[in-house]
Amino acid sequence: MSALQISTDQWLAAAKYRRTVYGLKDTSHVSDARIEEIVKEVLSFTPSSNNTQPARISLVLGAKHKELWDLVIHAAGPVLKVAGPGVWESMEPRFQAFKNAYGSVVFWDRGETIKESQKAHKASAHMFEQWADHATGMAQILVWTALEIEGFGANLQHIGAIPPVEVALRKFLDVPDDYKLKANLNFGEKAQPHPEVPAKLPIKETLTVFS
Ligand SMILES: Cc1cc2nc3c(=O)[nH]c(=O)nc-3n(C[C@H](O)[C@H](O)[C@H](O)COP(=O)(O)O)c2cc1C
Numbered sequence: 001m002s003a004l005q006i007s008t009d010q011w012l013a014a015a016k017y018r019r020t021v022y023g024l025k026d027t028s029h030v031s032d033a034r035i036e037e038i039v040k041e042v043l044s045f046t047p048s049s050n051n052t053q054p055a056r057i058s059l060v061l062g063a064k065h066k067e068l069w070d071l072v073i074h075a076a077g078p079v080l081k082v083a084g085p086g087v088w089e090s091m092e093p094r095f096q097a098f099k100n101a102y103g104s105v106v107f108w109d110r111g112e113t114i115k116e117s118q119k120a121h122k123a124s125a126h127m128f129e130q131w132a133d134h135a136t137g138m139a140q141i142l143v144w145t146a147l148e149i150e151g152f153g154a155n156l157q158h159i160g161a162i163p164p165v166e167v168a169l170r171k172f173l174d175v176p177d178d179y180k181l182k183a184n185l186n187f188g189e190k191a192q193p194h195p196e197v198p199a200k201l202p203i204k205e206t207l208t209v210f211s
Contacts, residue, residue: 016197018145021153023192024101029151032061038150039105042142049131050121054113055139058106058173065186068106068172069099072159075168098157102188105143106169107136111178136182147187153194154187 028035039059048054060068073095080088109132118125140156147154160166160181169181200206 014149015141015145017194018141018148019153019195019197020155021148021190021192021195022097022155023190024097024153024155024186024188025191026062026066026100026102027189028061028102029189034150035059035061035103035147038146039143042139042146046135046139046142048135048138049128050117052113052117052128052131053135054109054117054128054132055136056108056110056175056179057139057143058108058175059103060106060173061103065101065103066099068104068169069095071168071172072165073099075164076159076162079162079164098155098186100188101186102152103186105147105185105187106173107140107182107185108175108179109133109136109182110176111180112176133182140183140185144185147185151189152187153190153192154185157184157186159184 036059039057043057046055073092076095077088080091114128114132117128144154144156166181170177170179
C-alpha cells in the first residue's frame with residue numbers, strides 16, 4: 001500500500017476515462033488560471049530520460065487559440081490543396097472544428113536539450129531523440145487525461161506533419177528554431193456525449209505473461 005489516498009483501481013479508472021473527443025465548444029467552465037495550474041502540475045512531475053526534461057509546452061487559450069488555427073489553415077492550405085483530390089476538402093472542415101475549441105496545449109521538444117543530453121551521455125546518445133518522444137508522450141497523456149477529468153473534451157492532432165505549419169507556429173508562439181513541434185491537444189467543453197473506449201485487440205494478442 002502506498003501513502004496515496006487513491007487506489008490503483010481509481011487511478012486506472014481515471015486514466016481509462018480519457019477519450020478522443022472531436023465535438024468541442026469554444027467555452028470553458030473553469031478559469032484560465034485553473035487550466036494553467038493543471039499543465040504546470042504535469043510539468044512538475046512528468047518523467048524524462050535521465051531527467052533531462054526536453055518537453056516544452058505553449059498553452060494557448062480563447063481568442064489566441066482561434067488565431068492559432070487560422071494560421072494553421074493559412075499555412076496548410078497551399079500544401080494540402082495540391083496533396084491529392086479531396087484532401088483539402090476533407091481536412092479544412094476538420095481544421096475549422098478544431099478552431100471551434102477553447103484552447104490548445106502545444107507540445108514541443110527542445111532540440112538544444114536533446115543535443116546537450118547526447119553530449120553528456122555519449123554511450124546512449126543515439127537514443128535521446130526517441131526518449132524525448134517518449135517523454136512528451138507521457139506529458140501529453142497526463143495533460144489530456146487531467147483536462148478530461150476536469151470536464152473538458154480533447155483531441156490530439158499532429159499538424160507538424162505539414163512543415164510550413166510548424167514554421168508558422170514557432171513564430172506565432174515565439175519559440176526558438178530548435179523547438180520541434182510534437183503535438184497539439186485541442187480542448188473545450190464537450191458538444192457531444194463522452195465516447196466509449198473503442199474496440200481493442202484480444203488481450204492474448206497484446207499481452208504475454210510469464211510466471
Ligand atoms: C501517438 C498518437 C497520435 C495520434 N494522432 C492523432 C491525430 O493526428 N489526429 C487525431 O484525430 N487523433 C490522433 N490520435 C488519437 C487516436 O486516433 C485515438 O487515441 C485512438 O483512436 C483511440 O481512441 P481514444 O483516444 O478515444 O482512446 C493519436 C493518438 C496517439 C496515441
